[in-house]
Amino acid sequence: MTTSDRERQFAQLVQRVKACNLCPRMANSARVLGAGSGSLAAKVMFIGEAPGRLGADASELPFHGDKSGHNFESLLEQVGLSRYDAFVTNAVLCNPKDAAGNNATPSPAEVSNCSAFLKEQLELVDAPVVVTLGAVSLRATSLISPHNFSLKECVRSARPWAGRQLIPAYHPGQRAMVHRSFANQLSDYQFIAETVRRIGAPSRRRPTPKPGRSSAKVGAAAGLLLEESGELSYFALHKLLFLAEVRHLEATSERLTEGYFVRQKDGPYCVELHANRLPALVDGCRTRVVGNQLMVSLGQQELLANGRAQVLSQSAERTVREIARKYARLTASKLKTATYLTAPMRALLRKEKSLRTNLFNSAVLPPP
Incomplete structure (x- = not known):
C-alpha cells in the first residue's frame, strides 16, 4: 500500500x-482518532483502554493532558522513544462516563x-510491534x-500474535501504579524500546546505557553509603544517593552513577535501587x-569493598563518604x-508550579 493510499x-x-453513534453514553464524547x-x-502501536475525561476527551490526543498521559509520555521519553514515531490509540475511541460524569471502564x-x-487501524498502520496498555x-x-x-x-x-509481536503492559494511570510501580513500568518500557529498536524503529536519542553497568555503579554507591552510615532506612538510602549524585555532578560535571x-x-528515588533488587545490587x-x-x-x-573498587572512581567515593557524614543522621523530614533544595528538584518544583500539577514519576536526573 502506498503512503497516499494509507493516508486516504x-x-x-x-x-x-x-459519525459513529453505537454507544449511547458516549454520544457527547470526542471521537479520539x-x-x-x-x-x-510507525513500528510500534500502543493501544490503551479509552480516552480520559480530563485528557484525550478534551485534547483529542490519545494519552495526553491528564495524569495517565503525563506518565505515558514520561515513560516513553525516559527510554528514548517518541510518541510521534509511534501510533497511539485506544480499544474504545470515546470516553465512557458513569452517571456522575466520571471516567468509567468500557463495557x-x-x-x-x-x-x-x-482492526482497521492495525491493518492500516501494520506496526510489527503492538503494545496493549491494560487488561x-x-x-x-x-x-x-x-x-x-x-x-x-x-x-x-x-508474544507472536496476528503476524506481529504483542507486548502486554500495564496501564500508565495512577491506579495501575498500585499493582505495578512506576519503576517496574519503566523496566517494561525499556523492554518495549529494545524490541522496537531491534526492528529499526527511530528514537529521539541514543539508547540508554546498559543496565548492568548502571546497576553496578548504583549498587557500589549504595553499599558505600551503608558502609559509612551503618543501617539506613530505604527512604534515606535513596535520598543520600540522590544528594551524592547532585554533589558529584556539580563538582565534576559528571554523573556519579548512570x-x-x-x-x-516523598522526593527523588533511584529506579535501579528497587527493594527487590537490593540483595543482587549490594x-x-x-x-x-x-x-x-x-x-x-x-x-x-x-566483598562490597572489592566490588566498589572496580566501578567507582576515587573522587566518587570521596563524594559518597562526605554526603554520608553530613546527612545520614538527619531526620527523614530534614533529609x-x-x-x-537541590537545583534539579527546585527546577522540577518550579515546573510543577507553572503547570499547576504534580509531576510525580518524572525524571529528576535521567541517565547521562
Missing part, C-alpha cells in the same frame, strides 16, 4: 469514527462496538485475533522491617528538605 484510507476511517494519533508508518459491548475500528486493551485484541494471554503472566514479554532518578511523592546487603519502614544494612563488607 485513514482519513475515511476517521470520518466513519466521527486523527492526525494526533501518530505516524501511519464489553462498547469494546466490541469499536473492535472493527481497531481492557489486551482483551480487545483477542476479539480481532483470538489469544489467551493474561496481563499478569505475559507482562514484559513479546541511574534513573524520578520524582515520587554485596552483603541485609534488610529488615521495623514498624512500617524497610531498613537496610551490610553484612560482608569486604527530604535537603533533596528539595
Whole structure:
C-alpha cells in the first residue's frame, strides 16, 4: 500500500469514527482518532483502554493532558522513544462516563462496538510491534485475533500474535501504579524500546546505557553509603544517593552513577535501587522491617569493598563518604528538605508550579 493510499484510507476511517453513534453514553464524547494519533508508518502501536475525561476527551490526543498521559509520555521519553514515531490509540475511541460524569471502564459491548475500528487501524498502520496498555486493551485484541494471554503472566514479554509481536503492559494511570510501580513500568518500557529498536524503529536519542553497568555503579554507591552510615532506612538510602549524585555532578560535571532518578511523592528515588533488587545490587546487603519502614544494612563488607573498587572512581567515593557524614543522621523530614533544595528538584518544583500539577514519576536526573 502506498503512503497516499494509507493516508486516504485513514482519513475515511476517521470520518466513519466521527459519525459513529453505537454507544449511547458516549454520544457527547470526542471521537479520539486523527492526525494526533501518530505516524501511519510507525513500528510500534500502543493501544490503551479509552480516552480520559480530563485528557484525550478534551485534547483529542490519545494519552495526553491528564495524569495517565503525563506518565505515558514520561515513560516513553525516559527510554528514548517518541510518541510521534509511534501510533497511539485506544480499544474504545470515546470516553465512557458513569452517571456522575466520571471516567468509567468500557463495557464489553462498547469494546466490541469499536473492535472493527481497531482492526482497521492495525491493518492500516501494520506496526510489527503492538503494545496493549491494560487488561481492557489486551482483551480487545483477542476479539480481532483470538489469544489467551493474561496481563499478569505475559507482562514484559513479546508474544507472536496476528503476524506481529504483542507486548502486554500495564496501564500508565495512577491506579495501575498500585499493582505495578512506576519503576517496574519503566523496566517494561525499556523492554518495549529494545524490541522496537531491534526492528529499526527511530528514537529521539541514543539508547540508554546498559543496565548492568548502571546497576553496578548504583549498587557500589549504595553499599558505600551503608558502609559509612551503618543501617539506613530505604527512604534515606535513596535520598543520600540522590544528594551524592547532585554533589558529584556539580563538582565534576559528571554523573556519579548512570541511574534513573524520578520524582515520587516523598522526593527523588533511584529506579535501579528497587527493594527487590537490593540483595543482587549490594554485596552483603541485609534488610529488615521495623514498624512500617524497610531498613537496610551490610553484612560482608569486604566483598562490597572489592566490588566498589572496580566501578567507582576515587573522587566518587570521596563524594559518597562526605554526603554520608553530613546527612545520614538527619531526620527523614530534614533529609527530604535537603533533596528539595537541590537545583534539579527546585527546577522540577518550579515546573510543577507553572503547570499547576504534580509531576510525580518524572525524571529528576535521567541517565547521562
